């Protein structure tokens with residue numbers, strides 16, 4: 001099955017079957033595990049970079065800097081370490097539960113200074129709960145993790161470089177993914193120990209030491225989420241996702257309140273109304289019938305990715321959407337808004353619902369928003 005078919009099936013009304021075993025939460029890297037040494041002056045602070053982006057905050061590994069569908073965290077990180085780091089140059093696997101690295105081999109010739117985090121996925125973890133709906137979620141999750149790395153790098157004063165194009169298709173396989181005999185046919189995204197990474201984030205050593213800059217703690221707010229965020233917050237969030245999404249998707253927000261409708265960010269800092277009427281009940285049905293979405297304060301929507309998109313575009317769009325929603329989630333935390341990503345969408349043809357042609361403009365990812373966490377509302 002290729003990615004085009006896998007996405008069409010994930011978008012269909014077909015329900016996933018019962019849960020299956022998720023397997024180990026961390027890839028089995030070769031022993032021995034090594035601690036991440038503290039950085040010396042002038043070096044990239046790898047310990048802080050990893051703690052701010054990948055390290056689990058709980059023993060089970062469910063709570064991490066990046067959001068993950070079902071908290072199943074399918075993304076594995078390999079590290080290609082160059083000069084200017086507290087670890088000797090080489091290739092390492094990272095264990096986010098124990099915050100340990102495992103040496104895998106020498107760094108490839110031409111490795112630049114700093115570290116490149118190479119992100120791949122273990123599909124089984126997400127498939128264990130989502131079944132055939134896992135494939136777009138795996139790509140979105142990878143984008144979220146890339147977003148967490150990007151934010152952590154910026155907090156250290158470094159200028160990260162993102163590669164979110166998905167695997168480079170090989171000759172003779174220009175669109176679908178069936179490249180490499182190592183990969184089983186049932187795996188529509190590039191996975192496996194020797195597969196090319198889905199995303200890479202390169203972090204060079206910062207040119208100057210960062211000030212007291214941090215990444216605010218992000219958590220998915222418990223449902224339900226109530227209260228329409230103020231227009232200036234919605235505008236800031238819509239601007240964040242548009243910039244981080246790099247033009248791969250269009251973004252709007254479904255709002256409730258006295259004048260429900262769909263709004264988008266206008267260049268003058270205001271919100272422009274693109275449709276009237278409450279879209280949230282329909283969104284709730286499209287998002288695996290999660291009833292709470294019908295009453296969320298607002299729902300930020302990334303849409304596009306037509307039904308006839310090829311595999312390379314599907315990978316690019318989903319990776320960018322995950323990255324954008326991770327950044328928006330942290331922006332929401334900075335603005336003291338409650339937020340929760342929503343990534344499982346079936347028959348979510350927003351374009352057709354607004355009177356356009358069918359199959360051209362589908363919801364890919366979303367961030368549901370509210371004005372306060374429930375515990376703050378009741379206090």
Ligand SMILES: Cc1cc2nc3c(=O)[nH]c(=O)nc-3n(C[C@H](O)[C@H](O)[C@H](O)COP(=O)(O)O)c2cc1C
Nearest residue numbers: 064067068069070071140141219220341342343344
């Ligand atoms: C790609 C993606 C899709 C998600 N979809 C949903 C969803 O449909 N419904 C929901 O309640 N939470 C959803 N979440 C939020 C996760 O459940 C949440 O990230 C996870 O439980 C970990 O909690 P945390 O975000 O507080 O770290 C999604 C998260 C991601 C990254």
